[in-house]
Amino acid sequence: xxxxxxxxxxxxxxxxxxxxxxxxxxxxxxxxxxxxxxxxxxxxxxxxxxxxxxxxxxxxxxxxxxxxxxxxxxxxxxxxxxxxxxxxxxxxxxxxxxxxxxxxxxxxxxxxxxxxxxxxxxxxxxxxxxxxxxxxxxxxxxxxxxxxxxxxxxxxxxxxxxxxxxxxxxxxxxxxxxxxxxxxxxxxxxxxxxxxxxxxxxxxxxxxxxxxxxxxxxxxxxxxxxxxxxxxxxxxxxxxxxxxxxxxxxxxxxxxxxxxxxxxxxxxxxxxxxxxxxxxxxxxxxxxxxxxxxxxxxxxxxxxx
Numbered sequence: 001x002x003x004x005x006x007x008x009x010x011x012x013x014x015x016x017x018x019x020x021x022x023x024x025x026x027x028x029x030x031x032x033x034x035x036x037x038x039x040x041x042x043x044x045x046x047x048x049x050x051x052x053x054x055x056x057x058x059x060x061x062x063x064x065x066x067x068x069x070x071x072x073x074x075x076x077x078x079x080x081x082x083x084x085x086x087x088x089x090x091x092x093x094x095x096x097x098x099x100x101x102x103x104x105x106x107x108x109x110x111x112x113x114x115x116x117x118x119x120x121x122x123x124x125x126x127x128x129x130x131x132x133x134x135x136x137x138x139x140x141x142x143x144x145x146x147x148x149x150x151x152x153x154x155x156x157x158x159x160x161x162x163x164x165x166x167x168x169x170x171x172x173x174x175x176x177x178x179x180x181x182x183x184x185x186x187x188x189x190x191x192x193x194x195x196x197x198x199x200x201x202x203x204x205x206x207x208x209x210x211x212x213x214x215x216x217x218x219x220x221x222x223x224x225x226x227x228x229x230x231x232x233x234x235x236x237x238x239x240x241x242x243x244x245x246x247x248x249x250x251x252x253x254x255x256x257x258x259x260x261x262x263x264x265x266x267x268x269x270x271x272x273x274x275x276x277x278x279x280x281x282x283x284x285x286x287x288x289x290x291x292x293x294x295x296x297x298x299x300x301x302x303x304x305x
Contacts, residue, residue, distance in 0.1 A: 004090040004189040009099040011196035012268035014206040021099035025059035030093040034063045035100030046219045047239035069234040079108040103274035112185025147175040153273045198286040238263045
């Protein structure tokens with residue numbers, strides 16, 4: 001498969017990755033793998049900005065709403081399933097597109113998973129009890145103090161990520177970040193990574209506009225239908241947890257919407273931190289013409305011949 005290429009499109013949320021990936025899939029007559037961990041769940045539609053019907057009809061998508069919020073699905077599961085699917089798709093296509101903003105999932109497919117020590121289940125049990133009793137804030141602070149490097153780039157609003165990092169810290173006395181980047185796995189295909197970027201104010205404006213459009217499309221009603229499952233890990237995500245607080249009368253609806261915008265902007269900043277460390281990414285302006293984007297991609301492909 002040395003002549004095969006995985007073309008990856010990354011960038012902050014709301015920047016237009018999906019639309020570009022669909023155009024590229026149409027141009028190269030190929031298929032798309034979604035690497036957006038929020039779009040895996042079929043019950044979460046509006047709040048995760050899944051591709052619309054026209055986009056799904058234009059190009060064949062994989063890993064879109066293929067799991068339930070009740071399923072356990074890890075980055076390791078995604079890595080195994082994505083590599084198996086790529087092996088199948090590369091039998092029919094010279095190029096496959098992968099698109100998404102979940103850096104951990106993208107890196108797992110490109111470079112493999114890092115190796116972590118086995119952790120006693122009792123440590124996670126203690127952490128879960130602390131989470132139930134005191135909430136997420138104290139655990140966030142512990143992680144910021146113990147492992148500031150990882151705390152800077154991880155989604156601190158995601159309890160699963162925070163607890164995973166802390167259980168490694170408590171069990172080994174070593175930071176979670178110290179185990180990252182040790183293992184590099186070669187893949188039997190070439191890789192071209194395109195990053196879509198824009199000025200911060202443009203990204204923030206697009207995020208605010210997207211949240212308003214989600215609310216107009218019925219995000220509140222979608223969240224109400226999922227309220228009884230709010231403890232599930234899949235729902236510990238921006239766009240839902242803020243509306244759950246509104247339903248519990250902790251915030252007004254206006255405050256909840258502003259929190260969604262604020263937390264999404266923070267998420268976009270963390271995405272930028274994650275992707276910027278990868279020097280293989282070709283960064284292109286969000287408003288660059290499609291023809292010029294193609295020129296950059298084809299130039300990179302020629303380098304790999």
